[in-house]
Amino acid sequence: MAASSGQHTKEEGIIAAPAGYSAIPIKFSKKSRSHHFLYVKEHRVREELDPTRPQDRTLFILNVPPYCTKKCLSELFSRHCAIESVELQEKPGPAQKAEITRAQSKFFSQKTVPGFRVAYVVFKSQEGAQAIKSLKPREPLVISTKTRCIKTGIAKWIHDYSTTLIDPGELQTEVDAFMQEHDKRIAEEEAKAEEEEGVPDEEGWVKVTRKGRRPGIPRTEAANLRALEREKKRRARKELLNFYAWQHRESKREHIAQLRKKFEEDKQKITLMRAQRKFRPY
Template sequence: MAAPTKENASSACVIPGGFTVLSMKFSSSSSAQHQLCVKEHRVRAESSTERPTDRTLFVLNVPPYCSQSVVKDLFSQFGPVHHVELTEKPGAAQEQQLNLSRYFTPLQKQSFKVAYVVFKHSSGVAAAKAHPYDSPLIVSTEEKPVKTGLKKWICEYKQSFIKPELLQEAVDDFMSQYDKKKEEEAELQKKEAEEQQEDEEGWVKVTKGGKGVKSRPHSETANQRALQKEHSKRKRKELLNFYSWQHRNSKREHIAELRRKFEEDKQRIALLRAQRKFRPY
């Protein structure tokens, strides 16, 4: 990519694609600088309320040592920040999951990420885009230091120890929510089973469901009977008169059966005639 060009020393740096380049330093004494590419988030296909197009700033090249709180503090100088979302790559907003404990959530990868910074007012996005390139943003300050290196590893190691009482509390909370969800599902299934029970004549009451809900006019027993009937019917037709000799044998057997019935009928008629013979004395 070509080096960014600046109109003057105090203007914002804009590169092709509509991105504004913001310089960033880890601390005020650092000589190395890092670049962030920011742009107003405008995606027509995305209709998420969590990322309003007029108040969301799309940020690329966020370093691994920048957490959500660090990014929020970093961009708070442009205006009050509502919330920050960090993802591994750009994409549609994911649905918010249940507020699970940190014991049940997977660890995030330590890599460069993408950030969506949602300001409370649209003026925050304009202020961030107009920030001059030669005025770097400071990540770690005396008021809010950011730990890296050995200090960060020691802190993460200490936080890895789990207190049994806190873990037990998180497990109990999770199991109570799980049991409540299972009870609701069981009650719903029981209600559906009661509605689909057959009466004495084998009829099932059909009720109109809500929008997008498919009605089920037959019960499970009726469906099982229909499937068994179809299976037996298919089994009877399976390989019936498949070969020519089978067809000849079936014809021969059918003719023999007709002849046998014909002889039986002749004998029955003769017997009836003999019984009806007139005998006056």
Template sequence: MTKISSMEKITEQLDHVDVQGFTVIQVKYSEKSKAAHCIYIKEHNVREEDKCKPKATTLFLLNIPPYCNEEHLRHMFSTFGKVLRVYLHEKPSSGPPHKDVSKYFPTVKLHQGFKVAYIVFRKPDAIMRAKNNPYSKPLIISSEDPHKCTSTGMGKWCKNYEEERINVDELQQEIDTYMADYDARIEEEKQKAKDMEGVPDDDGWVTVSKHGKNKGIPWKESQEKKVTAREKKKRKDKELLNFYSFQIRETKREQIADLRKKFEEDKQRIALMKAARRFRPY
């Protein structure tokens, strides 16, 4: 007990802790929380200039816990200066994170583990104030009442369940919007193909589309059926041709085998005639 209490006193007296170029800051979920979590911060500095994350005003953070979101980070670090933007990533990267437009058809899998973050301040001195924050003074992640908070425990699971339930009206509206955009894109591509038909490109090539003799007039359904039937007949004829070719090859093999058999029989007959002295070639 004596060693543990002495270590606690030393920890309480620490004002600044650095680990491999990162400044260590303790964070707690609420004022009443007894356990603290450590995050690591340093000034964002990369070779290539990033418009979303300027070097002089961007703070880079590691070891962000899963329950901490953009609003929590904005709430914590707004005490050091005006926060303009907050970005959460699965790993260090340039540019803003990709966000799905669709709620029901996401293209990016949501990362549930620890993350990295970028905080963009309005003024550069806010970074120094954040790095000078005493280690013994933890930042509070959430200002909500822990008993009423829906970001942890049973409240979090209930919130996730409610978010995962499908709203039929919203889903239908999203599908209708997507189909309308798709139809408009297809019509635009068709119109562009019509406009480009007969016009040579830079290399002199001319784009040809599925139209009849009258340019600009698309094929009718009957013409499409004729073309489809013609293509099917071609494939069938090709299959029959290949089948007949197989028969021809088999016939040739049989003829060659018969000739070899007759040749061997003739050799034996000649040998017998020579033995009987009846072989007279001239």
């Protein structure tokens, strides 16, 4: 049964690899008995879409193990040609945008992605990319050596734990530096906005901001009272009438009281008209 293109097999000295890729065997250390492969091919994306990765000097690498860092890849491939940059990503895609003016944060940097990753290696010359692409080592390349030791086991756990401990002084220093840079950038933007205010752009439009508006006139006491009265009326309109039983009883009592009051007023009017002899019931 024929082996698939992605299997790690050897037939007649040829290592099977996906179409368009070259296979480079690697292993963790000299004592390791098992190894796996890095699949390498030339990066082919238009430079205007990915300007940081030139076509003729960039290699795209698949199947990068979790313990293989940027430094490891740089030292492995720098034997053939000087390397300009190495990028590790979770999946293929454009270069991650980073702020060049600001130094990378020690405490707020992005977390490393666990598991196998992809890499983009940019060489300083075309010869380096071609040499790695056609590389066919007899023995697997070793990742961890005496000069390039990768921590494992207890040593790795201790190192990972120590990196989680934060020094308050260093953290405060970084936060203060960030806030100073932020305040400086805001001040520059405000100064630029003031310079551009009132100046027409290329199409003749003038930018209007709230800074030039007249301050509001404070309201008088009478105006405040009128506003309170309007608010009371608005709340009274929203209030539910005769919704509860006690509201229904109160409305009946008020209606009866108004009828009695009107009856007494009518009696007084009749008495007054009789006294004036102007009452003619028939």
